[in-house]
Amino acid sequence: MERKKVTIWTSSSFLIFITYLIFLVYPIVTILKQAVIADGKFSFSHFATFFEKSYYFDTLVNSFKVSLTATLTSLIVGTVLAYLFSMYEFKGKKLLQILVIIASMSAPFVGAYSWILLLGRNGVITKFLSAAFHLPAIDIYGFKGIVLVFTLQLFPLVFLYVAGTMKSIDNSVLEAAESMGAVGLQRMFKVVLPLLVPTLLAAALLVFMRAFSDFGTPMLIGEGYRTFPVLIYTEFISEVGGNAAFASALAIMAIAIALSIFLVQKYIANRFSFSMNSLHPIQPKKTTLGKTIAIYTTVYGVIFLAILPQLYLIYTSFLKTSGMVFVKGYSLNSYKTAFDRMGSAIFNTIRIPLIALVLVVIFATFISYLAVRKRNIFTNLIDSLSMVPYIVPGTVMGIAFISSFNTGLFGSGILMITGTAFILIVSLSVRRLPYTIRSSVASLQQIAPSIEEAAESLGSSRLNTFVKITTPMMVSGIISGAILSWVTMISELSTSILLYNVRTRTMTVAIYTEVLRGNYGVAAALSTILTIITVASLLTFMKISKNNSITL
Structure with a gap:
């Protein structure tokens, strides 16, 4: 009996599924376990406390x-x-x-x-x-x-x-x-x-x-x-x-x-x-x-x-500050302080989301293709899993990641990533992946399958067709979703506030903590820098996509 050939789509779908199991299903199951266990026994006492x-x-x-x-x-x-x-x-x-x-x-x-x-x-x-x-x-x-x-x-x-x-x-x-x-x-x-x-x-x-x-x-x-x-x-x-x-x-x-x-x-x-x-x-x-x-x-x-x-x-951001109040006159001191004290946060706001964005684009491209062209029970399950982070609040995902990876998978020490940049990269990727997937799926649905069939009939392999023909035709949808994923990544707070440490602090976390401390000038300077990055990203998107308007 001839064995079924393992294709790039079989292996990629399996890899994506395992990734979702580790970084989405496992964290949610972990907090579910914590929620229903009290004093070592199964109990709904925590839920009862809420309603009482x-x-x-x-x-x-x-x-x-x-x-x-x-x-x-x-x-x-x-x-x-x-x-x-x-x-x-x-x-x-x-x-x-x-x-x-x-x-x-x-x-x-x-x-x-x-x-x-x-x-x-x-x-x-x-x-x-x-x-x-x-x-x-x-x-x-x-x-x-x-x-x-x-x-x-x-x-x-x-x-x-x-x-x-x-x-x-x-x-x-x-x-x-x-x-x-x-x-x-x-x-x-x-x-x-x-x-x-x-x-x-x-x-x-x-x-x-x-x-x-x-x-x-x-x-x-x-x-x-x-x-x-x-x-x-x-x-x-x-x-x-x-x-x-x-x-x-x-x-x-x-x-x-x-x-x-x-x-x-x-x-x-x-x-x-x-x-x-x-x-x-x-x-x-x-x-x-x-x-x-x-x-x-x-x-x-x-x-x-x-x-x-x-x-x-x-x-x-250009006003002089004296302690917690703005005073008369203008100064660049808030920016100087922001770069001196928060330079790493500014760098992290570019570095961490950029790595996450690369992962988002790769996974979204494969998942959208599997969901549209290779539709079956397994790929439908992957597509459904990809939408879970869309509806789960960021604070919940932050708690789930900390609870799951503080001591590693099942307490084994493997993937003990709490407090690292990697956990922020993974959380941003998982949470913002749905935006790029949805726009990529919409773009792919407008491409006739007959185009790929014609390429294969001329001797092109399925992988070659996907890389050189299908993906370039999907670019507008991928870019559209990617820019939305990117901008929401750099303005992310609810998950990052739980997962960051001194070395991985981002600008949103820095702005939030500076506001709480009453350093309004520094917070305003950081907010302005974040706005500049956002505007630059949108203008870059318009130039690359050659589109003068943005819609969802």
């Missing part, structure tokens, strides 16, 4: 309130903005889109820190309103502040999703609606929004998960308004009263909640899914003077508010 005490349960309710509200406000703002961009002509679209992307790519806690400087008890705007108009201080802290920061930081994700879908709507559909009397808001609600439902559901999931899993913003601006990720973080790292087993139980609950929301979203999205072909794309048109003024006011006003935190941080 309102102090703990209220944090979960708070997280749902914040996340749902931020999701709703982000959907409204992002959809309206994308609609105006697609339907009407106005100046500065390219610059505005870059600004929108910059606003979305910064870490949420940086926005929280900026708004404290602007609208906090001693904020610039607060002082101005009090001195000029004798108005009471604006309460930026708590629920309202968290929602404000999340909305201004996450609506760009909705904007990018909806703007991409608007390009697929055929203009003849809108013309038909107009001929039947549906114009203006009526056309938007009765025609455009129903066509956007699948996109809005996908965007809503992404926004909700980003808001639900973020702990930096509630930690800085929440004050007494505690959220679920903050509870998980403090329970795990607290030296007094901290409980790693209880934190693991909370982590498992976070995974269960995220998975449930993901499955519900997927079910609803499948019910409303349909395809569109745009033979006649929507052409932006001029409108009346009154509408034009309203459009400019809305678009420029919203984007100005979204970018204001970054602009103010850049400004404050």
Whole structure:
């Protein structure tokens, strides 16, 4: 009996599967084990503790309130903005889109820190309103502040999703609606929004998960308004009263909640899914003077508010500082201190994510090919596993990695990587891999299999066809996903704050710790450097892809 030949696809799928078992399944199983074992016995006591005490349960309710509200406000703002961009002509679209992307790519806690400087008890705007108009201080802290920061930081994700879908709507559909009397808001609600439902559901999931899993913003601006990720973080790292087993139980609950929301979203999205072909794309048109003024006011006003935190941080980075306060005059001392004390953090922010990005691109290219061209039960399992990090909060993944690799695999000392740069590289790769996989899959699905079959019929091996023909045709999708993976890597905090040490500290961790210490000038300088890296990355992407717009 002839043995089945082992191909590059069999071996690569096996290697990918083993990698997921070690660096994804094993960590999650480890925290699950910690969560259900109490005093050496199987028990649900840690879960019972959570539901018995309102102090703990209220944090979960708070997280749902914040996340749902931020999701709703982000959907409204992002959809309206994308609609105006697609339907009407106005100046500065390219610059505005870059600004929108910059606003979305910064870490949420940086926005929280900026708004404290602007609208906090001693904020610039607060002082101005009090001195000029004798108005009471604006309460930026708590629920309202968290929602404000999340909305201004996450609506760009909705904007990018909806703007991409608007390009697929055929203009003849809108013309038909107009001929039947549906114009203006009526056309938007009765025609455009129903066509956007699948996109809005996908965007809503992404926004909700980003808001639900973020702990930096509630930690800085929440004050007494505690959220679920903050509870998980403090329970795990607290030296007094901290409980790693209880934190693991909370982590498992976070995974269960995220998975449930993901499955519900997927079910609803499948019910409303349909395809569109745009033979006649929507052409932006001029409108009346009154509408034009309203459009400019809305678009420029919203984007100005979204970018204001970054602009103010850049400004404050050049101010002189005396201890914890800014004083009159300008100086580069904050940058000097940042490079002297945090030079390694700046270097790590480039080095660690860059290595992770290489791994992401390699794995995403193979996984997407296996998922589309070599579809079977095994490759479907790999594709499903690749989406798990998409829904698991970063704090949970950080706890899972520490619990799993502090003493090595099964306590053997093998892969004892906690505290090393390698664990940060692996965590970034695993968490940001789904972005590049999804865009690569979308790109590959547009390539006809007959092209590869033709190459093979001319004598090209399968591997040669994949390397020299298929992969180059997938490049646009790979690059698109890679830039999103890269920018989210360099702004990562929730996992890095748990996994870093002095030698592997990144800029986001450094910014966060400097804010807590009150070194606002240094924090502003580091934030500005991070913004410059983000902008440079986006401009590089546009140049390489020869694309003047970015959509999801």
